Amino acid sequence: xxxxxxxHGERLLRPVSGAAEWSTYGGEGVYETIGQDTxxxxxxxxxxxASNVKGSWTEVVASSPVDAHGxxxxxxxxxxxxxxLVDVAVGSPEKLIxxxxxxxxxxxxxxxxxxxxSYFLPISVPAGTRISARCQTLQNxxxxxxxxxxxxxxxxxxxxxxxxxxxEDLSDSAGxxxxxxxxxxxxxxxxxxxxxxxxxxxxxxxxxxxxxxxFRQAWNMWLFDIAIGGLGVEKIVLADxxxxxxxxxxxxxMGPFPINIPSGTRLSAQAQSNETDATDRVLDLxxxxxx
Amino acid sequence: MWFVLYHRDTGxxxxxxxxxxxxxxxxxxxxEFLERPSDDLMWDDASRLFVARPQxxxxxxxxxxxxxxxxxxxxxRLSDTQRTRLRRVLIRLLGGARYRRDDQPFGVMxx
Numbered sequence: 001x002x003x004x005x006x007x008h009g010e011r012l013l014r015p016v017s018g019a020a021e022w023s024t025y026g027g028e029g030v031y032e033t034i035g036q037d038t039x040x041x042x043x044x045x046x047x048x049x050a051s052n053v054k055g056s057w058t059e060v061v062a063s064s065p066v067d068a069h070g071x072x073x074x075x076x077x078x079x080x081x082x083x084x085l086v087d088v089a090v091g092s093p094e095k096l097i098x099x100x101x102x103x104x105x106x107x108x109x110x111x112x113x114x115x116x117x118s119y120f121l122p123i124s125v126p127a128g129t130r131i132s133a134r135c136q137t138l139q140n141x142x143x144x145x146x147x148x149x150x151x152x153x154x155x156x157x158x159x160x161x162x163x164x165x166x167x168e169d170l171s172d173s174a175g176x177x178x179x180x181x182x183x184x185x186x187x188x189x190x191x192x193x194x195x196x197x198x199x200x201x202x203x204x205x206x207x208x209x210x211x212x213x214x215f216r217q218a219w220n221m222w223l224f225d226i227a228i229g230g231l232g233v234e235k236i237v238l239a240d241x242x243x244x245x246x247x248x249x250x251x252x253x254m255g256p257f258p259i260n261i262p263s264g265t266r267l268s269a270q271a272q273s274n275e276t277d278a279t280d281r282v283l284d285l286x287x288x289x290x291x
Numbered sequence: 292m293w294f295v296l297y298h299r300d301t302g303x304x305x306x307x308x309x310x311x312x313x314x315x316x317x318x319x320x321x322x323e324f325l326e327r328p329s330d331d332l333m334w335d336d337a338s339r340l341f342v343a344r345p346q347x348x349x350x351x352x353x354x355x356x357x358x359x360x361x362x363x364x365x366x367x368r369l370s371d372t373q374r375t376r377l378r379r380v381l382i383r384l385l386g387g388a389r390y391r392r393d394d395q396p397f398g399v400m401x402x
């Protein structure tokens with residue numbers, strides 16, 4: 001694989017194994033994927049400990065190949081779909097760097113109608129680091145994970161260190177239910193995601209889940225607001241983020257959104273929907289704070 | 292504790308929280324519950340309370356076929372062995388779409 005050079009003789013990309021020969025827009029970034037199981041055309045398999053119990057740590061890579069300034073955590077499942085929360089850690093013993101990444105697939109009966117999600121986490125992991133992962137799932141399913149490491153030169157110029165989760169419900173391996181209520185196309189009131197954040201947040205990532213709804217109606221649509229502040233004095237920081245399910249709701253992710261939220265802040269969310277069915281109008285939401 | 296701030300005239304919720312409000316604006320009211328309600332409960336504007344979320348029933352699409360006169364006309368002409376074989380084929384064919392919710396149509400995919 002050769003290098004790509006600009007007309008001025010500057011090399012745009014440092015070729016590494018498996019990396020595409022295109023520069024990231026910020027400069028000399030490269031991608032390196034770890035955890036792939038090429039014998040089975042999937043990622044490293046993670047097993048839930050039991051229903052809604054974290055499994056043991058599984059090594060994704062013993063020694064990461066590059067200095068990463070961003071991680072794409074790619075989650076895939078098999079046929080049946082899953083409600084899962086995935087942790088990512090570094091070192092031995094494991095130290096959490098991202099917790100409770102929600103993977104909630106759409107379903108049509110007992111079949112998943114989608115499978116993959118990818119979180120971009122703007123955090124740094126130096127080369128030579130052991131990276132591992134674990135998961136818990138609603139029905140003792142399995143997850144598959146690969147991580148694409150991004151070197152310097154793209155997106156946030158100051159990579160951060162940790163991703164903390166808010167709104168997880170460990171009893172069903174999912175997030176906080178956001179109910180738009182029974183009035184069509186009307187915001188249903190804020191629901192607290194956390195009473196108090198921990199750590200000064202520099203960016204947030206949002207994830208939505210299907211709530212293991214096997215028979216969700218087609219063409220449900222939503223608009224979500226994310227707010228900070230106390231009960232009754234919420235200040236919306238992200239307004240009217242759209243969600244939809246053409247035919248069953250596949251889990252979805254937005255962000256990271258760069259934003260400063262000081263430690264100790266209450267986070268809440270509300271939604272409106274064109275659906276009033278008491279089951280189908282509800283989605284799970286998680287908020288991840290990158291610190 | 293769990294607090295729900297709502298419009299006094301309509302009962303429509305403004306916000307829910309584990310912390311009480313510092314103040315309550317004109318036209319709003321707050322109700323306090325001992326704990327955060329589970330997901331199988333939902334706020335009811337009329338009663339200003341959390342009520343049970345209605346649950347759907349599920350229908351076997353094989354039972355839908357029993358209500359189809361064209362299908363049953365053919366079915367009655369089959370022997371018991373042929374019926375058993377056809378039923379197995381239908382189960383394999385429907386797979387994860389064998390069951391539907393009671394408010395969803397017979398068709399597996401929307402037209």
